[in-house]
Amino acid sequence: MLWVTLFFLLVAILLYVLLGGADFGAGIVELFTPTHRRRATENIVYKAIGPVWEANHMWLVVIIVILFVGFPKAYTDISTYLHWPMLLMLLGIVARGTTFAFRHYDAIEDGAQRVHSAIFRWSSFITPLFLGILAGAVTLGHMPSQPPASFAQGFLEPWLHPFPLAVGAFFVALSALVAATFLVGEVSGPEDRRYFAQVAQRWNLVAIGLGAVVLLLGYQYAPHVFEGLLASALSSVLFLVATACVVLVLYSLRRGRVQLARVWVGGQVVAILGAWLWHQFPAL
Amino acid sequence: MDDLLAGRLQMATSLGFHIIFASISMVMPFFMAVAQYRWLKTGNATYKLLAKSWAKGVAIFFAIGAVSGTMLSFELGLLWPGFMVHAGPIIGMPFSLEGTFFFLEAIALGMFLYGWDRLPQWVHFGSGVVVGIAGVASGVLVVAANSWMNSPSGFDWVGDHAENIDPMAAMANAAWFTQALHMTLAAFFATSFAVAGLHAWLRFKRPGNELHAKAFGIAMPFAVVAAFLMPLSGDLAAKDVAIRQPAKLAAMEAHFHTERNADLILGGLPDPQTQTVPYALRIPGGLSFLAHGDFNAEVTGLDRIPADEHPPVVITHIAFQIMVGIGTLMVGVAGLYLIALRWRRRWLTARWFATLLLGCVPLGFVAIEAGWTVTEVGRQPWILYGILRTADSLTPMPGLVYTFWLTTTVYVVLAFVAAWLLTRQIRGLSLQFDRAHAPLTQPL
Numbered sequence: 001m002l003w004v005t006l007f008f009l010l011v012a013i014l015l016y017v018l019l020g021g022a023d024f025g026a027g028i029v030e031l032f033t034p035t036h037r038r039r040a041t042e043n044i045v046y047k048a049i050g051p052v053w054e055a056n057h058m059w060l061v062v063i064i065v066i067l068f069v070g071f072p073k074a075y076t077d078i079s080t081y082l083h084w085p086m087l088l089m090l091l092g093i094v095a096r097g098t099t100f101a102f103r104h105y106d107a108i109e110d111g112a113q114r115v116h117s118a119i120f121r122w123s124s125f126i127t128p129l130f131l132g133i134l135a136g137a138v139t140l141g142h143m144p145s146q147p148p149a150s151f152a153q154g155f156l157e158p159w160l161h162p163f164p165l166a167v168g169a170f171f172v173a174l175s176a177l178v179a180a181t182f183l184v185g186e187v188s189g190p191e192d193r194r195y196f197a198q199v200a201q202r203w204n205l206v207a208i209g210l211g212a213v214v215l216l217l218g219y220q221y222a223p224h225v226f227e228g229l230l231a232s233a234l235s236s237v238l239f240l241v242a243t244a245c246v247v248l249v250l251y252s253l254r255r256g257r258v259q260l261a262r263v264w265v266g267g268q269v270v271a272i273l274g275a276w277l278w279h280q281f282p283a284l
Numbered sequence: 285m286d287d288l289l290a291g292r293l294q295m296a297t298s299l300g301f302h303i304i305f306a307s308i309s310m311v312m313p314f315f316m317a318v319a320q321y322r323w324l325k326t327g328n329a330t331y332k333l334l335a336k337s338w339a340k341g342v343a344i345f346f347a348i349g350a351v352s353g354t355m356l357s358f359e360l361g362l363l364w365p366g367f368m369v370h371a372g373p374i375i376g377m378p379f380s381l382e383g384t385f386f387f388l389e390a391i392a393l394g395m396f397l398y399g400w401d402r403l404p405q406w407v408h409f410g411s412g413v414v415v416g417i418a419g420v421a422s423g424v425l426v427v428a429a430n431s432w433m434n435s436p437s438g439f440d441w442v443g444d445h446a447e448n449i450d451p452m453a454a455m456a457n458a459a460w461f462t463q464a465l466h467m468t469l470a471a472f473f474a475t476s477f478a479v480a481g482l483h484a485w486l487r488f489k490r491p492g493n494e495l496h497a498k499a500f501g502i503a504m505p506f507a508v509v510a511a512f513l514m515p516l517s518g519d520l521a522a523k524d525v526a527i528r529q530p531a532k533l534a535a536m537e538a539h540f541h542t543e544r545n546a547d548l549i550l551g552g553l554p555d556p557q558t559q560t561v562p563y564a565l566r567i568p569g570g571l572s573f574l575a576h577g578d579f580n581a582e583v584t585g586l587d588r589i590p591a592d593e594h595p596p597v598v599i600t601h602i603a604f605q606i607m608v609g610i611g612t613l614m615v616g617v618a619g620l621y622l623i624a625l626r627w628r629r630r631w632l633t634a635r636w637f638a639t640l641l642l643g644c645v646p647l648g649f650v651a652i653e654a655g656w657t658v659t660e661v662g663r664q665p666w667i668l669y670g671i672l673r674t675a676d677s678l679t680p681m682p683g684l685v686y687t688f689w690l691t692t693t694v695y696v697v698l699a700f701v702a703a704w705l706l707t708r709q710i711r712g713l714s715l716q717f718d719r720a721h722a723p724l725t726q727p728l
Binding site for chain 2: 078
């Protein structure tokens, strides 16, 4: 039974990161789009994620339900000591979900859409940042086991720390990469296609850089994690697969093989998460 | 403000916000589907325009309902970890089923919004109906979690923890049926009156615009049916509360002393110190009859409940009076409408009647909030009735007053934006209609 539960948890996390990540990433890509391209990008984003974005919340709800049903103690520890990053992530979800709907279903077009868009982009950035911070903080495991002595020790230090912050930034880049790779296949003109392929390559480089930072910080602050990752054969293999995917994504994008690039990006995310979760599981 | 109060207020704000948007997005899809059905049957393009613009409204309300609901599922753990550590494994069932229906609803709504002129007409219509059904199912399932807090079942409480957990028995708790029925009807009641009221007023203002007449014609029958079913489901719920939660009933009715042939107290301002209710209207034997169906039945008063288990009487009583008062008023309005329909057709186009209906727009939602207050405040000091106290479930994190203000600000801003967007929807709708029916001499 435990393994069945864990399996579903794994699937839900994977789907949320892959689908939700693409969702957040679309807003991040918009955020870093030069002003003269924004309008066009907005339309493409709407076409691409409009029909599905709300369904993605389900994976998050599934994750949370599995956590509180299957692992109530871990769940309450996380929601007690990581209260603030979780709250900020939620406010991000609220802000981006509502402003996305507001900007596309408003009956009258005027300056209001600009405000909605600005909030949508920034909250798309903040949400995966704090989601990554949460994952990083859980990995780091600095949550107090006894009642904390001070607010800072109990409710800030577990997450306001270089390692979780780096994981947050890495997740932002990963989301943008997934989204940009997805968007390459959604546009029709060759010029747009080239543009998004470029964006995807850039985010891939950023993700590689931040991934390296995460590894370095992990090596310094969470050596047990690092060693655990390398000690397990499966984790090591997945780690290598993720690295290989990075190269393959770049290669496929250069050659204009969009579908292939999508597969590699998906593989990359699955491998990174797999390595992390495999290591995380015994001591969730 | 201490942390417990801040936490309770934050939960109340979040739920009070979500309940409105969830109710609207539960009911609007049915109006949208009826409008589309009439378009498919009659070919009248006004119905199509109506269905299309209602769908946009649904999209906005659904988005707000969805994200505020996601927020709530987390807030349970953020604010009440001491509750969730026990409740999580027991009430996971309705939550996961609710998630499934939510998923279905989101997919169907996506199909509906993007399916205009792309999907086969009847498949498209079907997706709209699925949105409505899945929405109601989600609502009913979420209420199961709340009714479980009112009538805990599906486990044995041993010392300080739950054993022999049976999630199905927890979901099928005794209060589920009456609470879910009452809540679902309330959603239809409030939303139908709001939509009917708005369009009644717009119809009065712009008599040439048949769109508003058609919109009113769709929403008002729902309002009338819900209005007449409401008191029945309220009676069922009250009789159930009388048996399972005598403290809540006593607080609702400001019934301080256990007695036979108990009076029904209408209005008044309860004074827990002196245990009296000044300024109230009393109906002899009324409470005994309503609670147990017998004028001589004994009704448990607050004197039988230990003092540290009393719910806040003043808030619960007044909220209950507001809910029942508004409900009665609106049943009256529904009655007037039926009279007008049968004998006094000219009322339907009169200013006073349009104004009366416009006045009903917010009232149903006020009644929902009041009813919600009754069920939640009336359960205090328990978070899990008779087992776990709210105060013992609170997160140990200090400074909840800041998270309270932060979330409240977000919700207040969102509420204003939603109201503002609604006025824009209506303006856009009228403009579109006028454009479609502009004289041909004018350039389009």
